[in-house]
Structures are given as C-alpha cells and as structure tokens.
Amino acid sequence: MSLPLDPVRIRAEFPSFKQPDLKDFAFFENAGGSYTSAAVLNRMRAYYWNTKVQPYGAYPASRLAGEAMDESYRRIAQAMNLAADWIHIGPSTSANTYTLARAFEAWLKPADAIIVTNQDHEANSGVWRKLVSRGVELREWKIDPQTGHLNVADLDKLLDSKVRLIAFPHASNIVGEINPVADIVKRAKAFGAVTIVDGVSYAPHGLPDILALGCDVYMFSAYKVYGPHQGIMAIRPSLASELPNQSHFFNETSARKRLNPAGPDHAQVAASAGIVDYLDKVAEIAGPGVEGATPYRRAANAMRAQETALIAPLLDYLRKKNGIRLVGPDDPAKKVATVSIVVDRPAAHVAGMISRHNIGVGGGHFYGYRALEALGINPAHGVVRMSFVHYTTPQEIDRLIAALDAEL
Numbered sequence: 390m391s392l393p394l395d396p397v398r399i400r401a402e403f404p405s406f407k408q409p410d411l412k413d414f415a416f417f418e419n420a421g422g423s424y425t426s427a428a429v430l431n432r433m434r435a436y437y438w439n440t441k442v443q444p445y446g447a448y449p450a451s452r453l454a455g456e457a458m459d460e461s462y463r464r465i466a467q468a469m470n471l472a473a474d475w476i477h478i479g480p481s482t483s484a485n486t487y488t489l490a491r492a493f494e495a496w497l498k499p500a501d502a503i504i505v506t507n508q509d510h511e512a513n514s515g516v517w518r519k520l521v522s523r524g525v526e527l528r529e530w531k532i533d534p535q536t537g538h539l540n541v542a543d544l545d546k547l548l549d550s551k552v553r554l555i556a557f558p559h560a561s562n563i564v565g566e567i568n569p570v571a572d573i574v575k576r577a578k579a580f581g582a583v584t585i586v587d588g589v590s591y592a593p594h595g596l597p598d599i600l601a602l603g604c605d606v607y608m609f610s611a612y613k614v615y616g617p618h619q620g621i622m623a624i625r626p627s628l629a630s631e632l633p634n635q636s637h638f639f640n641e642t643s644a645r646k647r648l649n650p651a652g653p654d655h656a657q658v659a660a661s662a663g664i665v666d667y668l669d670k671v672a673e674i675a676g677p678g679v680e681g682a683t684p685y686r687r688a689a690n691a692m693r694a695q696e697t698a699l700i701a702p703l704l705d706y707l708r709k710k711n712g713i714r715l716v717g718p719d720d721p722a723k724k725v726a727t728v729s730i731v732v733d734r735p736a737a738h739v740a741g742m743i744s745r746h747n748i749g750v751g752g753g754h755f756y757g758y759r760a761l762e763a764l765g766i767n768p769a770h771g772v773v774r775m776s777f778v779h780y781t782t783p784q785e786i787d788r789l790i791a792a793l794d795a796e797l
C-alpha cells in the first residue's frame with residue numbers, strides 16, 4: 390500500500406497515541422470526534438497558563454489573549470482560502486445552525502421556499518424544517534432509498550425562483566458519499582438561492598477551498614478536525630451583514646459577535662489556530678511528492694490519498710461479505726472514510742462485540758435519523774459505523790477486518 394503520510398510521524402503529533410490506556414486501541418469512531426493534535430493542546434495550555442484574562446483589554450496579557458484569538462480567525466480563513474471576515478466561531482455546529490436559522494427566519498418571507506435533504510445530520514435539517522411554522526414552503530431533496538445517493542437531477546426538479554435557501558451536506562455522516570458541492574452550488578445560484586453546506590463529516594478528511602466550492606456558508610466542528618470543541622462557520626461577509634443581529638443590541642456592528650449569542654470561548658477560539666499548525670505539519674510530512682498550490686491543499690490531498698488507500702481493503706472485504714448491507718458507495722473514490730453497515734443484530738450490540746477486540750466502532754443512528762428511515766433502516770436498530778482518518782494505520786484496518794470476520 391503506497392501511503393503519502395508516514396503514520397509514525399503523523400501519530401507523533403497526537404498525545405493520545407502515547408497514552409497507556411489507549412495503547413493498541415484501534416479507534417474507528419472518528420466521525421464522532423477525532424483525537425486532538427498536540428499543536429491545539431499546546432495553544433490551549435499556553436492560553437490558560439499565560440493569558441487567561443479577559444481579551445482585547447488595555448494591559449499586556451489581555452492584548453496577547455486577543456491576538457491569540459485573532460490568529461485563529463486569520464489562520465483558519467487562510468487554510469480555507471478565505472479572508473478572515475468570513476470566519477465565525479461558536480460553541481458547536483448544532484449551535485451555529487440554530488442561530489443561523491433564527492437569523493434566516495427574519496430574512497425569509499412567507500412565500501419563500503427552502504430546500505433541505507433527508508441525508509443530513511439533524512443539525513442541518515431540523516432547524517430549517519421548523520421554519521415551516523413561519524409560512525415558509527419546505528421542499529425535501531430525497532436520497533435514493535437503496536443507495537443513500539443524492540441525485541442532482543432530483544434537485545433540479547425542486548429548484549425555481551421561489552427557492553431562497555438550500556441546506557445540504559458535503560458528506561453525510563452515515564452514507565459517507567462526497568456530494569458535488571460546486572455543482573450543487575452552481576445549480577442553486579442559477580435561481581439566486583443561498584447555499585448552506587454542512588461540512589462536518591467532510592472537513593476531517595481535508596479542509597476544502599471554500600472559494601472554489603462557491604457556497605455562501607460552510608460549517609465544520611473543530612473537535613472532529615483535531616481541534617477543540619468548537620463549531621466553525623464560514624459565511625460570505627455580504628450575507629452575514631444582511632442577516633439580522635442575533636446577539637446583544639450593541640453587538641450589531643461586531644461581525645464576529647452578531648451570529649454568536651453564546652459569546653466566545655476565548656481559550657478554545659485561541660487554540661483553534663493549532664488545527665492550522667497541524668495542517669502545516671501534515672503538508673511537511675507529505676513532502677514535495679504531493680501536489681497543491683498551498684500547504685493546505687497539499688495537506689488535504691495527502692489526507693485524501695492516504696484514506697483512499699486505507700479504505701480500499703475494508704470496502705473490498707465488505708463488498709464480498711454475506712449477510713450485511715453496506716450503506717453508500719463501495720468505491721473509495723466516491724466517499725470519505727466513513728463506512729456504515731447494517732447487520733441482523735442491533736448495531737450498538739455489534740459495537741460492543743467489536744470492542745472486545747480493543748477496537749472502537751459506533752452503533753446507532755448518529756442523529757442521521759431521517760437518512761436511516763429513508764433507507765428503510767429502523768433508527769433503533771441502527772448502523773454499525775466505522776469511521777477513520779489519515780492517522781489510522783493499515784494494521785488497524787487489518788485488525789478491524791479480522792474482528793468483523795470473527796463476529797459477523
């Protein structure tokens with residue numbers, strides 16, 4: 390197997406791999422939350438130890454605290470090929486979509502239509518569906534009940550000039566298929582609709598170039614991208630300033646506060662720059678053999694190549710395995726490293742059986758409740774979800790296959 394990223398060097402960036410309790414534990418629930426990189430933990434420690442004061446004040450420690458926070462906005466924007474005024478950092482993606490929906494509630498008019506999918510995690514679905522109570526027309530872009538695929542031809546049938554907003558995932562946390570964001574955005578823009586992308590299940594596999602995607606809003610959860618428990622939301626500045634203020638009245642003109650009524654978690658915001666330090670490190674480990682115009686494109690390309698190589702034997706195995714249903718595509722080129730299967734026993738029970746092999750997989754509906762129902766899977770029965778990232782090793786994939794073979 391040819392891997393652009395040396396797993397030993399990559400894993401050296403994560404203190405968790407050195408912990409005795411986690412030694413030999415193979416972690417396959419990364420879609421729920423990744424290990425945290427040392428770069429992030431170091432910044433968090435530095436913030437709490439050196440500058441844990443109210444930021445943006447007149448005294449030196451306060452100024453340094455504010456600068457540490459500013460650095461995160463700047464560097465995250467840079468990694469996504471954006472200007473810093475796109476970036477908003479809130480408590481989580483669920484909190485960010487909630488606030489965003491409150492803002493759009495006042496922006497939309499009763500005769501307007503919006504499009505949601507039944508492939509999304511509930512965080513990018515329920516908040517939009519609730520706008521129906523305000524007289525907004527809801528249109529659902531439905532997945533194929535067999536494959537979980539979102540077909541753009543079906544989207545075209547839903548689009549017209551009444552549609553003001555469309556919310557969809559870059560990749561579903563159950564199906565794992567990579568949706569063609571740039572193409573979807575182009576189709577939506579032809580009718581003037583705002584595009585809101587849940588990138589939570591995609592971003593851990595490589596932060597995208599948002600300008601290239603062309604969407605108006607892109608969200609991801611930092612705690613699944615080697616960072617702290619924060620939700621990062623990139624919003625086109627012209628749109629953000631059009632949306633009504635969701636914070637205190639005197640924050641009306643504060644771009645970073647208007648869409649974050651919770652107030653910033655200073656230390657975690659400051660620590661978020663560590664995600665970008667880590668991506669710089671990934672680009673360095675990838676070396677000149679991996680292409681990309683910036684370190685962040687190279688890091689993303691290297692992660693993608695690594696995971697595509699790692700996932701191939703797992704998909705090969707599952708494709709041939711009798712008595713299971715593989716959800717989503719079995720082609721590594723079409724999906725992120727999130728693999729869901731349905732078996733005869735309840736998924737949570739199977740996760741328990743696999744854990745006896747010192748392997749962590751998930752079992753349940755993972756808040757993709759509507760996607761499971763649309764696929765004809767009882768959410769209480771659930772899917773067994775095996776999700777990994779670029780720090781996973783070929784040996785761990787082999788161990789997972791052996792455990793599945795022993796238990797299923």
Ligand SMILES: Cc1ncc(COP(=O)(O)O)c(C=O)c1O
Nearest residue numbers: 481482483510512562589590610
């Ligand atoms: C695809 C997807 N979207 C949104 C969320 C919600 O993110 P958060 O936990 O930051 O609210 C998750 C969390 O699992 C997710 O997987």
